[in-house]
Amino acid sequence: MIGELGRRSSTALLIHSALIQAVTFLVRPAATYRALELDVPAFALGVLAASYAVFPLLLALPIGGLVDRLGERRLMAIGSAVVLGCSAFLLFWGTSVAALVAGTALLGAGQLACVVGQQAVVANNAASSRLDTAFGYLTFAASLGQALGPLAISVVGGASVHPDTQAIFILSVGMSLVLFLTTFVISRSVSGRTGRTKAKNAPKGGAIALLKTPGVVRALATSATVLAVVDLTVVYLPALGAERGLSAATVGLMLTVRALFSMVSRIGLGSMSRKLGRMRLLVLSLAMSTVALAVAAIPMPGWLLFVVMAFLGLGLGIGQPLTMSWLSAQAPAGQRGRALALRLAGNRVGQVVLPSAIGVVAVGLGAAGVFLASAVAVGGTMLLLRGVRLDD
Secondary structure: OOOOOOHHHHHHHHHHHHHHHHHHHHHHHHHHHHHHHOOOOHHHHHHHHHHHHHHHHHHHHHHHHHHHHHOHHHHHHHHHHHHHHHHHHHHHHOOOHHHHHHHHHHHHHHHHHHHHHHHHHHHHHOOHHHHHHHHHHHHHHHHHHHHHHHHHHHHHHOOOOOOOHHHHHHHHHHHHHHHHHHHOOOOOHHHHHHOHHHHHHOOOOOHHHHHOOOOHHHHHHHHHHHHHHHHHHHHHHHHHHHHOOOOHHHHHHHHHHHHHHHHHHHHOHHHHHHHHOHHHHHHHHHHHHHHHHHHHOOOOOHHHHHHHHHHHHHHHHHHHHHHHHHHHHHOOOOOHHHHHHHHHHHHHHHHHHHHHHHHHHOOOOHHHHHHHHHHHHHHHHHHHOOOOOOOO
């Protein structure tokens, strides 16, 4: 169970976490398939992909402040309603590039509200000694949802190259409806404790004041780097496999192994954190990721690269929930929702800036160079942890 939520509310929260990710990883590929049906030019696909990040970048801080004022459950309900509306909009009116871009942008806004609300529930209800365990469960559920979404496309689409997007959008409407209803299974006391009372007692100041809080910038930078490297691995492992003559099926299995070991690392996160300490475990996970990324750049047999991907999954899987709990512990009471939203905005910036920078640095070195540069980036984040107390 998570904090004082009780078993029913905790289960509902985890289901909500899995569902929002499943819907997101169902709708975004479906929107791309629908765009391909419309024979859109290649640049339009790029606009479609980028539209998902627009609202999270613009609305992250306002939504963070909103959760601290309105309460987590209410914000999750609003976000779920937006996602439901987005799914219905794409089902009935998603027949043009403009409609697909608008629907994807709305999906990004709804997903942001849901995720900020979920993380704030954990931050505001779990005891400080249980933060790592609670965030470990939450991110495990999210990872499960990210696997279920694409699986649903496989089930609905079958063996066809272009699946029936109308059927996929119908499924997304049904899942979004369950997502919306699940919100109300979570106890009302969540919003009762964290709504107006917290806003009244919250310290004054916006994002700048929050960034001045000791440890916040370090946590944001570490989180953004870890997430950006996850994205880089997904993009560049196929390129690395192609350079070494590995089949697409083999590379796909390697990515699956990385994802599975990330999920495994999150199950026992709380016990590992209690034994080693949060900062020591974070340093260990970053060191493991750094070594795995560097070793991946070395030519090796395919079976050995599977082992490397397993260790990389363990390291990167630990990093995200630990930075959530670290940031929650550092943020002042009444501003945790805003801090977690700031983290999500920082993650989006990191997903744009770091891959671009690494691409420039590693130009001419191929995919192996990208893995080496990624190792340097992750290793550099360990310098940010110097001087941070192990019990922070």
